[in-house]
Amino acid sequence: MVHFSMKRVLPDRLSFGDTIGIVSPADAVTPELHDYFYRGVDYLEQLGFTVKLGENALSNTLKYSATAQEKADDLHAMFADPDVKAIICSQGGANTNAILPLLDFSLIKKHPKILLGLSDISVLLNTIYQQTGLVTFYGNTLIWGFGRNPTAYDKQEFIARLLDGTTGPIAHHSDWQCVRDGIAEGILVGGNLNCLNKLAGTPYQTDFTDKILLLETYGEYHTPAAVEGELSRLKQMGVFEQIKGLWLGYYQHESGITYADIVMNTVKDYHFPIIQCDDFGHNTPTTVIPIGARARLDAGNRQVVILPAVKSLSDNQNR
Numbered sequence: 671m672v673h674f675s676m677k678r679v680l681p682d683r684l685s686f687g688d689t690i691g692i693v694s695p696a697d698a699v700t701p702e703l704h705d706y707f708y709r710g711v712d713y714l715e716q717l718g719f720t721v722k723l724g725e726n727a728l729s730n731t732l733k734y735s736a737t738a739q740e741k742a743d744d745l746h747a748m749f750a751d752p753d754v755k756a757i758i759c760s761q762g763g764a765n766t767n768a769i770l771p772l773l774d775f776s777l778i779k780k781h782p783k784i785l786l787g788l789s790d791i792s793v794l795l796n797t798i799y800q801q802t803g804l805v806t807f808y809g810n811t812l813i814w815g816f817g818r819n820p821t822a823y824d825k826q827e828f829i830a831r832l833l834d835g836t837t838g839p840i841a842h843h844s845d846w847q848c849v850r851d852g853i854a855e856g857i858l859v860g861g862n863l864n865c866l867n868k869l870a871g872t873p874y875q876t877d878f879t880d881k882i883l884l885l886e887t888y889g890e891y892h893t894p895a896a897v898e899g900e901l902s903r904l905k906q907m908g909v910f911e912q913i914k915g916l917w918l919g920y921y922q923h924e925s926g927i928t929y930a931d932i933v934m935n936t937v938k939d940y941h942f943p944i945i946q947c948d949d950f951g952h953n954t955p956t957t958v959i960p961i962g963a964r965a966r967l968d969a970g971n972r973q974v975v976i977l978p979a980v981k982s983l984s985d986n987q988n989r
Contacts, residue, residue: 676799683835685755692759698730699727706813756786765790779804795961796961842972854966863886882974945968
């Protein structure tokens, strides 16, 4: 594996009144999702933002999504648009990785700004960070986060991380658990386990060296056996020999088997610290996690501390 030493690039913070661009890098926003889509738009507007839709945000050219080129064009347009201060993905899905060879990473690096999403957007967030150094953000999508009764915690964490630039300990909404004690510090990478594994063996494979890895899995679609299979892929790639710590998010399966139990079945022979919470993932109140930021994981004290991930207020004065 090639190890990258890309200089980290921090995006500007958002301010109320800014324009947020909406793109759909994964599945099509089908008609049954339009209500949630526009509820998400309304939510952002009620917070005080202007919303701009990508030309292909609602396209379904292939009858399952827009084409990869349409999606890449939208993303490039949003990064290049000086009026757009942040980009939020409409939803996840299954084929975000199709756009990776089409991305102009030099354009993205030249116009750094906040990029937010989760689930299949993991492939985009981690690849852009690795290729450009731009810190990206794992958090709510327009439809499934902001379009479906967002909680006070969702709002709090969005504002704290992306407007206030809050660093320090991540606020807890759920009970956090120490799965394996210890303290580690490193760069945050990861997201959805299954989606992250799409990068394995490709030119965009994540560099896990000395990283804190965050993982979540959608339990409605993935059994404990399937989770172990995906974790075993990471194990056989040597990932667990490289990382400094593991931060587990939300997983709920009808079997009642916990994410922590499945993970420990796979990584019991390693010694890195592991912490688990329900504060990021699918269908759960979700914090905002900066991919590419440095963090300290303290499993014994049930705490993850984020170091600065957006520019300070003084750095924003030239906007």
